[in-house]
Amino acid sequence: MDNPKVLISEEDIRRRVDELAAQISADYGGKEPLVLVGVLKGSFIFLADLSRRLTIPRTIEFIAVSSYEEGSVHSGAVRLLMDVRGNIENKHVLIVEDIVDTGRTLHYLIGMLESHRPASVRTCALLHKAESAEVEVEIDYTGFSIADEWVVGYGLDYAEQNRTLPYIGVIQPDC
Ligand code: PRP
Ligand code: 7HP
Secondary structure, X not given: OOOOEEEEOHHHHHHHHHHHHHHHHHHHOOOOOEEXXXXXXXXXXXXXXXXXXXXXXXXXXXXXXEEEOOOOOEEEEEEEEEOOOOOOOOOEEEEEEEXXXXXXXXXXXXXXXXXXXXXXXXXXXXEEOHHHOOOOOOOXXXXXXXXXXXXXXXXXXXXXXXXXOOOEEEEOOOO
C-alpha cells in the first residue's frame, strides 16, 4: 500500500511543537504544579515531544477514551477506558490531545476532569478540524488548523494503522 500523502512534515511538526512548548512554559511559569494529561492513545507521541521541551516543572498523567470504534465514524458516545491515576485536585491541568474533530471527546474530558476539582483546566491540541465542530470547545493552544480530511501519523490512526508514521499524512478512509 502507498504511504499516506504528507500534509504536515516532521520538520514543521518539530518547529510548531517548539513554539507551543515555549508559549506554555511562559504562560505557566510561577503557576506550578502543571499536570499534563495525555489522552490515549492518539496523543502519546505529541505528549512525549511537548513535555520534554517544556522548561517548567510538570508531571504527566494519562486518560484513555475511545470514540471512533473501527474506522472514521464517530460512535456518538465517548467511552472512558481509564481515568487519571494521580490526585489533580488544586493543580493546573493541561489536556493534551492529538486532534479535535467533532469536539465531543474534548468536551467530555473537560467536564470529567473538572469534577476532580483542579485549580484550572486548559486544552492543547496538535490538530483542529474547525469545519467539523459539532460541540463548541475552547482550545487554548492549537498546533495546526486542518481541513476535514482523515489524517494519520504522529500518534493518529486509521483502524490502528499508521500511528507511528513520523509525519501527518492524509488517507482516504473506507467508511
Ligand atoms: C481520537 C482522537 C481524539 C478524538 C477526537 O480518538 O485521539 O481523542 O478522536 O475526535 P472528536 O473531536 O470527534 O471527539 P479515538 O477515539 O480515535 O481513540 P484513539 O486516540 O485511541 O485513536
Ligand atoms: C479522530 C481522528 N483520528 C485520526 N485521524 C483523524 O482525522 C481523526 N478525526 N477524529
